[in-house]
Amino acid sequence: MRELPPVPDISRDEAISEFAKQVSRRDRPEDLDDSPLLICRDFSVFYGDVAAVKNLSVEIPRGEVTSIIGPSGCGKSTFLNAVNRMTDLIPGCYTRGLIQLDGEDISRPETDVVWLRRRIGMVFQKPNPFPKSIYANVAYGPRLHGMAAGRADLDEIVESSLRAAALWDEVKDRLHAPALGLSGGQQQRLCIARILAVEPEVVLFDEPTSALDPVSTSKIEDLIASLRGRYTVVIVTHNMQQAARISDYTMFMYAGVMVEFGGTADMFIKPKENRTELYITGHFG
Amino acid sequence: MAALLVAAGFLGIFLVDLIRRGASALRQTEILTTISYRPDSVADPSTAFPEDVRDLVSHSSVRDVSKEGRRAEISVTVHYDEDFASDPASAIRDMTLTKADFPIFLQDLAPLHVSREHLLAMIEEESLESLRQDAEKDPSLLGTTKQAWLRGSAGLQQFLLDSTGLDSDTRESAERLDQAGRLRLEFDHAAFGDGKTVERWVLAESDIDQYVKGKHSEVGHRAETYEQLMRAIELPAVADPDVAAVIAACQELREKQVSRQDAQPIIVPNEEQLQLDAQAWETRGRIDRLLKADQIRLVFNHYFFFNGDSKLPEAAGMKSAVVGSVYVLTLVFIICVPIGVLTSIYLEEFAPDNWLTQVIEVNINNLAAIPSILFGVLGLAALINFFGLPRASVLVGGATLALMTLPIIIISSRAALRAVPDSIRMAGFSMGATRWQVVLHHVLPASISGILTGSILGIAQAMGETAPLIIVGLVAFVPDIPMSPSDAATVMPAQIFSWWEMPQRAFEERAALAIVLLLVVVCALNSLALFTRSRSEKRW
Numbered sequence: 109m110r111e112l113p114p115v116p117d118i119s120r121d122e123a124i125s126e127f128a129k130q131v132s133r134r135d136r137p138e139d140l141d142d143s144p145l146l147i148c149r150d151f152s153v154f155y156g157d158v159a160a161v162k163n164l165s166v167e168i169p170r171g172e173v174t175s176i177i178g179p180s181g182c183g184k185s186t187f188l189n190a191v192n193r194m195t196d197l198i199p200g201c202y203t204r205g206l207i208q209l210d211g212e213d214i215s216r217p218e219t220d221v222v223w224l225r226r227r228i229g230m231v232f233q234k235p236n237p238f239p240k241s242i243y244a245n246v247a248y249g250p251r252l253h254g255m256a257a258g259r260a261d262l263d264e265i266v267e268s269s270l271r272a273a274a275l276w277d278e279v280k281d282r283l284h285a286p287a288l289g290l291s292g293g294q295q296q297r298l299c300i301a302r303i304l305a306v307e308p309e310v311v312l313f314d315e316p317t318s319a320l321d322p323v324s325t326s327k328i329e330d331l332i333a334s335l336r337g338r339y340t341v342v343i344v345t346h347n348m349q350q351a352a353r354i355s356d357y358t359m360f361m362y363a364g365v366m367v368e369f370g371g372t373a374d375m376f377i378k379p380k381e382n383r384t385e386l387y388i389t390g391h392f393g
Numbered sequence: 394m395a396a397l398l399v400a401a402g403f404l405g406i407f408l409v410d411l412i413r414r415g416a417s418a419l420r421q422t423e424i425l426t427t428i429s430y431r432p433d434s435v436a437d438p439s440t441a442f443p444e445d446v447r448d449l450v451s452h453s454s455v456r457d458v459s460k461e462g463r464r465a466e467i468s469v470t471v472h473y474d475e476d477f478a479s480d481p482a483s484a485i486r487d488m489t490l491t492k493a494d495f496p497i498f499l500q501d502l503a504p505l506h507v508s509r510e511h512l513l514a515m516i517e518e519e520s521l522e523s524l525r526q527d528a529e530k531d532p533s534l535l536g537t538t539k540q541a542w543l544r545g546s547a548g549l550q551q552f553l554l555d556s557t558g559l560d561s562d563t564r565e566s567a568e569r570l571d572q573a574g575r576l577r578l579e580f581d582h583a584a585f586g587d588g589k590t591v592e593r594w595v596l597a598e599s600d601i602d603q604y605v606k607g608k609h610s611e612v613g614h615r616a617e618t619y620e621q622l623m624r625a626i627e628l629p630a631v632a633d634p635d636v637a638a639v640i641a642a643c644q645e646l647r648e649k650q651v652s653r654q655d656a657q658p659i660i661v662p663n664e665e666q667l668q669l670d671a672q673a674w675e676t677r678g679r680i681d682r683l684l685k686a687d688q689i690r691l692v693f694n695h696y697f698f699f700n701g702d703s704k705l706p707e708a709a710g711m712k713s714a715v716v717g718s719v720y721v722l723t724l725v726f727i728i729c730v731p732i733g734v735l736t737s738i739y740l741e742e743f744a745p746d747n748w749l750t751q752v753i754e755v756n757i758n759n760l761a762a763i764p765s766i767l768f769g770v771l772g773l774a775a776l777i778n779f780f781g782l783p784r785a786s787v788l789v790g791g792a793t794l795a796l797m798t799l800p801i802i803i804i805s806s807r808a809a810l811r812a813v814p815d816s817i818r819m820a821g822f823s824m825g826a827t828r829w830q831v832v833l834h835h836v837l838p839a840s841i842s843g844i845l846t847g848s849i850l851g852i853a854q855a856m857g858e859t860a861p862l863i864i865v866g867l868v869a870f871v872p873d874i875p876m877s878p879s880d881a882a883t884v885m886p887a888q889i890f891s892w893w894e895m896p897q898r899a900f901e902e903r904a905a906l907a908i909v910l911l912l913v914v915v916c917a918l919n920s921l922a923l924f925t926r927s928r929s930e931k932r933w
Contacts, residue, residue, distance in 0.1 A: 194822060199746055226825035236816035239839055248834070249824045299820070306824065 145170040145310065145340045146191065151205035151215070153183070153190045155198070160186040162364045163205070168357075173332060173341040175355035175372070177348055179392065183364040184344045188312050191342070192228040193221045209310070226253055228310040229303030234319050235295035237287035237302070242279050245287045245298055246270060249306035265305055273301035274331050293324025300331060304339075311335060313343040317350065329354050348388055352376050360384045411912075415905030421694035421707065422597040422605045424449055424683065428458055431588035432580040435462035445679060453708035454595035464581040465545030465553045467515050467570070471524060473534045481521040485512050494573045505569045514563050515570075520544040544583075545576070553578050557873060596696065597689065599706040599899035601680060605689060609898060612680070615673030622670070625659055632675035636664050697906065701872040702888065706899035711907055714888035716874040717787065717867075718856060718914075721884055724791025725798055725855050730848050733802030737844075740803075741810040742832050760800035768797040769864030777865060785866035788878040793865050794855040801854065805847020809840040846926045853918035857911065859886040885911045 144167035153161040161183040168174050176184040186195065193214070195201045207215040214224050226249075237245050246266045249255075256262035266283070270276040275297045279290070287298055296316060303311055313332065317325040332354050335341050345351050351358055352372060359369045360381075368375065368384045379385045386392055426446045434441035438458040442450055469485060476483040490505040520543040528534045551558025552567050553576060559567055570576050597605070604610035623630040626642040643661040650658035662670065683689045700710025744750040772793030776782045782789045813836050821831035837844075862868065868887040875882040883891070885907065892904040 192823065194819065197818075197822060222825045222827055224825075225823055230819075230823040232816060232819060232823070234816055236814075236820040238817065238820060238835055252824060252826055252830065252834075302820075302824065 143170065144168055145210055146342075147206075147208040149206040149208075151187075151190070151203065151207055153186050153195060153201065153203050156200045160364055161190065161361075164361075164366045166359060166366060166369050168340065168342060170340055171337050172356040173336055173343065173354055174357040174359060175351035176342065176344045176359045176361060177346075177351050177387070178361035178367075179387065180346075182361045184361045185314055187361070188230070188314050188342065188344050190215075191310075191312060192225050192230055193219070194230065196221060226306050227308050228312060229306065229308035230312040230314065231296070231299050231303060231316050233315040235292055235299055237290070237295050237298050239286070239288055241284045242270075242287050242290070242298060243283040246301050246305050249302060253306060255306065269301040269305040270298075272304050272334075273297045274327065274334070275301055291324070293320050293327055296320060296324065296328055297331060300328075308339065310340045310342065313341065313345075315344055315346060318346060325350075348376075360387060362387070411905050411908055414902055415907075415909045417606050417608065418697060418902035418906035419694050420606070420691040421696055422602040423594040423690055423692055424597045424601075425592065425594050425688040425690075426450065427590050427592050428595070429588060429590040430458070430462045430581075430585040434588075435459055435580050438462070446683070448676065449597055449601050449680065449683075451596035451598050451705055451707045453703065453705050457595075460554050462581055462585065463578040464583070465550040466542045466577050466579050467512075467545050467549065468540060468542050468575045468577075469512060469516070470538055471541050471543075472538045473528055473536060475535070477528060477535065478525065481525040482513060484521065484524060485509055485516065488512060490569070490573050490575075494575075496572070496574075499572050502569075505566070505573070507566045507570065511563045511566045514559065515546055515549040515567060517544040517546045542577070542579075549576070555873075594690070594692075596707050599897055601689075602707055603899055604677070604680060605684070605691060608902075612673045612676050615670045616677035619667075619670035619674040622659070622662065622667075630671075630674060632671060632678075634667070634671050636667055639667060640664065697903065701874060702870055702883065702891075703872060704870070706895070706897045706903060709892070709900070709903060711885065711888060711910060713871045713874045714883050714885045714907075715910075717790075717871065717882035718884040720787045720875060720878070720882060721790045721794060721867075722852055722856055724787060724878070725795045726848070726852060728791065728795040729798045729802050729851065733799050733848070733851075734806050734844055736799075737803045737806035737810060738832055738837075741807050742828065742836065757800045757803050761804055764860075765797050765858055766860040766864065768793055769861030771796060772861060772865045783879045783881075785869040785881045785883075786879045787875050787882045789865045790862055790867045790882060790884065791878075793861050794858060797858065797861060798851045798855045801851040802848050805850065806840075806844045809843025809847060810836060812843060813839045842925045842928055846922045849918055849922040849925070853915050853922070856884075856918065857886055857915055859890055862887050863890070885914070 146166075146168035148164050148166045148168075151161065151164045152159050164187060176187065178184050189195050190203055191207060191214075195203065203215055205215065206213060209224070209227065213219070238248065240248075243266055246269050247256075247262050250262060250265050256265055267276060267280075270279065275294060278294060279285075279298075287295065290298060296319075300311070300316075316332075317328050320328065329350060332341055332343065336356070343351075343355065355372045357370065358372045358375045360367045360375070360379075360383075362383055368379060368381045370380070375384065376388060379388065424446055426442055428441050430441065435458065438455045439447055441458045441462075442455070469488065471484045472486055474483050487509050488507045490507070492500045492502075492504060494505075495502065524541075524543075545553070548558040548563070549567065552564060553571070558564075567576065600610045600612055604613045620630055622643070623634075623639075626639065626646055628634070628639065628642065640661060640663075643659060647659050647661055680689065696708060697710050699712055700708055701713035703709040740750065740754065744753075772789060776789050776792050777784050782792070817835050817839060818831050821835045826834065862884060867883055868891050869881050869883055870891070871881050871883045889904050889907045889911065892900045892907065
């Protein structure tokens with residue numbers, strides 16, 4: 109079990125220096141394509157007449173962890189859901205503007221969402237494993253997309269995905285036990301393993317630790333950090349320390365508008381916008 | 394709480410009353426008697442029984458004697474061919490009957506051509522074999538033809554006894570052959586020789602049965618009346634009283650009582666009454682003697698479970714109704730479950746939320762609340778009058794009940810689907826599953842037991858439904874089990890309904906027992922639903 113970082117004092121200067129320390133500790137992956145993986149241009153999401161996300165333009169860097177912070181109801185989860193088109197499932201919800209994944213427009217109605225969601229996986233706030241066995245949960249995606257040539261191949265995918273999600277050692281003896289018998293944190297890691305099994309390019313996390321205890325939270329954070337480089341990660345979080353600990357870039361949203369986007373260290377140490385500063389120092393939100 | 398206790402109390406009273414009435418139907422009176430199968434007794438079957446029990450046995454036993462004692466025969470031309478020795482069936486060829494073969498009043502019908510296959514279906518194989526043996530003994534027969542009465546097949550036997558058996562084509566030919574006098578029922582010499590007497594337990598008549606069980610019976614009541622009367626006029630009770638003397642004595646006594654201003658002066662019987670009462674007294678005495686001699690016994694009433702319906706209460710059973718119920722409910726299940734589940738999947742998972750789906754939804758909810766008899770009227774108007782399905786059939790009954798059950802199944806299936814948390818659907822979608830895949834892989838497996846529970850409850854309701862079936866004719870008198878969907882059928886509640894209407898007292902206990910049986914089946918179905926529901930409780 110990893111030792112938890114000390115909870116910083118609320119006083120502003122100390123908090124900032126604490127974040128700065130954590131941010132600067134991080135290694136940057138080398139050989140990365142510098143072009144951004146996800147590009148949004150004037151992207152808006154509407155629920156009926158109400159715009160939940162307004163004219164958002166941002167470039168999400170490839171292979172890095174980007175966190176989205178902001179007060180409740182600022183549209184950050186909506187934006188995340190719009191990226192892999194889960195918003196299509198909500199009646200009366202539609203989008204304007206453009207999102208490109210590696211240069212391909214994925215916001216058009218004719219985009220194959222099945223193909224898209226395979227490339228952009230999503231982990232939800234509450235762990236939601238299928239009410240099946242652990243093995244069946246992980247094997248579901250590869251089976252669905254016909255990725256495994258045979259039983260042995262599938263076993264291998266399941267094992268490597270569970271290893272990548274740091275769950276293998278805990279469940280290797282009971283792969284065929286029901287997934288709902290796992291603890292909350294284990295269930296969440298299982299959901300991550302399930303996504304990794306279909307080899308996506310982007311993994312979206314929608315407040316993945318808000319329903320978990322601190323120990324499970326730190327495990328998930330380690331896991332997300334380990335995904336850096338192989339996957340592009342976008343994580344929505346309420347917890348600014350979490351954003352500081354695990355992300356390379358941070359995007360601050362407020363009332364449906366992106367207020368600021370930048371390197372996490374810069375953002376937490378010297379935010380450009382006054383509203384960002386007020387938010388990260390706990391004056392509102 | 395008080396309301397619950399009152400309800401439980403009434404339920405208890407109901408059950409106790411039912412079981413009290415129905416329990417006696419579990420036993421049935423049988424009489425030990427000799428039956429002599431002789432050519433003349435088979436023609437007039439009641440003479441097969443000895444005189445002292447002839448009026449005690451059930452008419453169904455009497456009927457059985459004429460059925461068992463006779464054998465169907467068919468008159469055909471036998472051709473002794475060259476092939477005959479190896480294949481005796483070759484002796485039978487297609488047969489054509491001309492107008493002249495029919496009685497005068499049927500001669501305007503077309504001439505009859507009966508194919509070899511139909512004839513062979515009506516002839517017992519063994520009788521062909523015996524023809525072959527004849528030809529072996531007497532080789533000069535080869536190459537000749539002769540007209541002969543051959544033993545009929547089991548199917549033909551059934552056809553001649555109660556117009557069932559044989560397939561429908563053959564049956565048509567058989568009907569015409571019968572008109573031409575080519576079929577007959579003859580005393581079964583093969584089984585009984587020139588006459589044979591057997592000893593057997595047979596069903597007693599229902600009034601005798603009621604008397605033996607200690608219930609109200611006509612024979613018991615009349616005998617009692619007669620005894621009281623004779624005691625009052627101080628004459629010995631005899632089987633053959635001097636009617637005029639008894640009536641005169643009664644009148645004398647009555648005048649005396651009236652002049653004394655007695656509260657209840659004796660009622661003077663008429664001649665006919667008196668004779669009937671005396672007869673009953675004699676019969677009762679005979680029954681008591683037979684009982685003492687162990688020639689009358691009460692046994693487990695297997696007739697109730699293994700006989701079809703009958704107008705004779707002692708021979709009436711639930712079998713045709715149970716089989717009818719099984720057929721009808723199977724049909725309901727086959728129609729309702731696929732359509733209901735697919736509809737609810739569409740409405741829950743696929744349908745856009747617009748005015749059309751809302752109208753559909755409101756209508757489905759309303760349909761579930763409509764009085765069931767209206768579905769009967771709908772079935773009558775649409776299925777029978779418009780589509781021309783045969784009335785009283787399994788098909789019409791099943792389809793009518795299906796109309797009634799469908800909304801119930803749709804509503805419960807939708808509830809089961811809705812109980813599956815959205816997070817499961819989201820998980821499926823986020824893995825790149827299509828809507829159908831999400832439904833098939835995740836939503837249906839998670840809700841299947843809920844759907845089954847609802848379906849079973851719907852079926853259980855259909856099982857107890859009577860009103861719509863009365864409208865489409867499923868209260869018909871059905872002594873035989875239905876063999877095809879278009880055959881007339883009845884179901885358990887309808888059977889109870891028709892028995893309850895019958896005038897004979899013995900039907901009352903049978904109806905009560907039938908209600909108990911129905912309750913047991915419905916309770917079993919509901920327990921099954923509870924069981925599947927308890928197994929379906931899942932943590933999310």
